[in-house]
Amino acid sequence: MVQKQEYLSKNQKIVLDHVEKANQPLKAYSILYNVQKKGLKAPLQVYRALDKLVEIGKIHKIESRNAFVACKNSNCVVSNATAFSICESCEKVTEINNSKLSKYLSNFEDNSGMKYSKYNLEFFGLCKKCKNK
């Protein structure tokens, strides 16, 4: 039996490190450009690292923006229940950590007969700063 990976590979570390330092969502090609000095030369190297990091929950994809952000919830071991707030003016993105909301959505059922194992929620609006402009 091969164990599940419990460490990060070289490229995965490089990409995660860069995304964590950003504190905001980054585009894949912006990541690529910035890690080229560390040896990652091709889009696929970045996308493969991102795929794995998303899979294990270290990084989330902001679908409406095609951008990637580091997870801020220590309890977010896998990316199966994510919620974000997005400012439509300055594009600031924050991961929402609200246990009521996550409970509500994780337990959500409708009459479709479908069992949901995952969700992604994106709220849009104006952040505090932009609202007061």
Added chain:
Amino acid sequence: MVQKQEYLSKNQKIVLDHVEKANQPLKAYSILYNVQKKGLKAPLQVYRALDKLVEIGKIHKIESRNAFVACKNSNCVVSNATAFSICESCEKVTEINNSKLSKYLSNFEDNSGMKYSKYNLEFFGLCKKCKNK
């Protein structure tokens, strides 16, 4: 004062008509291919029609799939509160019409000081059919 548009243009009608008949999300380039016989020759013609149709709520974009689906909720006049269920096996997508859910999310507030004017929620799982395979 110019009034808000209350009809659809030629290209908008063609695109909406095609998407409504599909009953499932369509990719922009698949739409393009299929409406070429009706005179829309370039991607921009399709994207512009889609943009407008999304804006007025006739069509929603499934962000995680980069696909477009016709609105099934008569009360969905604008695309500011959308929820979908997506089968990860057969890719069937259904627009969720659940007033409790939409109330809960429309009234959601957290301590970020942000006022949310819009949301998009995507649930993932296995549909009835795929679950029983």
Added chain:
DNA sequence: AACGCATTGTTATATTATAACATTATTATT
């Protein structure tokens, strides 16, 4: 050593979406 599997490296290509500019259509105002 031999195997299985994840990761890497590399080149090419597919897919999704927009920029820029000229033109035409529609509606509102004078």
Added chain:
DNA sequence: AATAATAATGTTATAATATAACAATGCGTT
């Protein structure tokens, strides 16, 4: 009817996002 404002169209080119395909390497297990 002329003018102006707004929206839609047509067209070419290009930008931005993402994956296919294949060969090679690294690493833990047997």
